[in-house]
Amino acid sequence: MQAIEARAVRKTYGPTTALAGVDLAIAPGEAVAIMGASGSGKTTLLHVLAGIVTPDAGAVHLATPAGVVDVARLSDGERTRLRRERFGFVFQEGMLVPELTAVENVALALMLVGSSRASAIQEAAMWLGSLGLAGMEDRRIGELSGGQAQRVAIARAQVTGASIVFADEPTGALDSVTSGEVMTALLGATVGRGRTLVLVTHDEQVAARCTRVVRMRDGLLVDAGASQAGPARPAAGMLPPPAPGTAVGAPSHGWAAQPQAAAYAQPVAHPQSAAYSQSAAYSPTSAHAPAPVAPTQQQWQGRA
Numbered sequence: 591m592q593a594i595e596a597r598a599v600r601k602t603y604g605p606t607t608a609l610a611g612v613d614l615a616i617a618p619g620e621a622v623a624i625m626g627a628s629g630s631g632k633t634t635l636l637h638v639l640a641g642i643v644t645p646d647a648g649a650v651h652l653a654t655p656a657g658v659v660d661v662a663r664l665s666d667g668e669r670t671r672l673r674r675e676r677f678g679f680v681f682q683e684g685m686l687v688p689e690l691t692a693v694e695n696v697a698l699a700l701m702l703v704g705s706s707r708a709s710a711i712q713e714a715a716m717w718l719g720s721l722g723l724a725g726m727e728d729r730r731i732g733e734l735s736g737g738q739a740q741r742v743a744i745a746r747a748q749v750t751g752a753s754i755v756f757a758d759e760p761t762g763a764l765d766s767v768t769s770g771e772v773m774t775a776l777l778g779a780t781v782g783r784g785r786t787l788v789l790v791t792h793d794e795q796v797a798a799r800c801t802r803v804v805r806m807r808d809g810l811l812v813d814a815g816a817s818q819a820g821p822a823r824p825a826a827g828m829l830p831p832p833a834p835g836t837a838v839g840a841p842s843h844g845w846a847a848q849p850q851a852a853a854y855a856q857p858v859a860h861p862q863s864a865a866y867s868q869s870a871a872y873s874p875t876s877a878h879a880p881a882p883v884a885p886t887q888q889q890w891q892g893r894a
């Protein structure tokens with residue numbers, strides 16, 4: 591069974607055909623890089639897969655524990671729920687709340703689904719530590735480097751146990767060394783735990799780290815790529831250490847797991863927090879510029 595699959599997906603914006611009939615099947619545990627020239631439809635495809643944009647025609651089949659659902663046929667409310675429960679998102683700029691500290695940004699995701707502040711902070715700190723950010727928990731986002739901020743975004747995207755992480759140019763604002771480090775963190779946090787990663791990038795080096803590279807042109811998939819035999823593999827010796835008290839090797843969602851993921855498994859996400867509201871991270875009305883995370887400092891204070 592595929593983790594997610596687009597079938598004959600079409601999307602037009604007025605006279606512009608963004609997607610002209612795209613078929614793309616992504617297996618559980620794959621890291622798929624979507625490449626192509628500017629305007630070829632990469633982000634639109636990512637957003638259609640993630641249920642942010644509704645296609646004009648075609649289907650997006652998603653495997654869930656309850657069976658396969660067609661994301662394109664769900665109501666807005668159902669798609670919002672899907673984003674809360676199944677997906678994580680990482681963007682070029684991270685979309686973090688600048689008024690909050692690193693640990694608060696991650697903890698907020700957990701608090702929005704009911705965790706107490708104390709337990710959310712504790713869990714968020716564990717995830718930050720596993721991504722090499724121990725000691726930086728109390729820094730505000732502006733006090734972090736671009737690469738460190740992206741690690742905070744990666745922690746936030748996975749803290750609630752998403753089975754598919756969508757990343758749009760996650761290294762676009764970073765130098766090549768930092769980009770490589772962030773990719774290591776991103777791969778470790780996703781396919782390293784049996785999750786699926788779908789990533790849009792212009793960077794061939796970033797794409798080469800994935801298990802498959804697909805290429806788009808003029809709204810069409812012109813190269814579906816070949817899946818590598820093994821999983822995407824973070825560079826040796828650069829894996830973040832397992833967090834204390836977490837099992838290593840078991841993916842967060844059995845139905846989304848690939849056996850080979852155990853080869854580079856990471857600490858397991860906490861499934862109880864799978865209801866993180868990704869709706870808070872997105873404005874479903876904009877295909878081009880999803881809104882920053884909606885939670886504000888006020889929301890944080892309101893829950894404190």
Ligand SMILES: Nc1ncnc2c1ncn2[C@@H]1O[C@H](COP(=O)(O)OP(=O)(O)OP(=O)(O)O)[C@@H](O)[C@H]1O
Nearest residue numbers: 603606608627628629630631632633634635877878
């Ligand atoms: N909300 C929208 N309104 C109008 N046109 C849009 C919208 N979203 C996308 N498009 C158009 O659809 C086409 C595909 O856009 P998309 O953003 O998917 O391309 P892309 O490959 O991700 O480009 P880039 O690499 O520059 O980000 C482009 O011609 C774009 O202008």
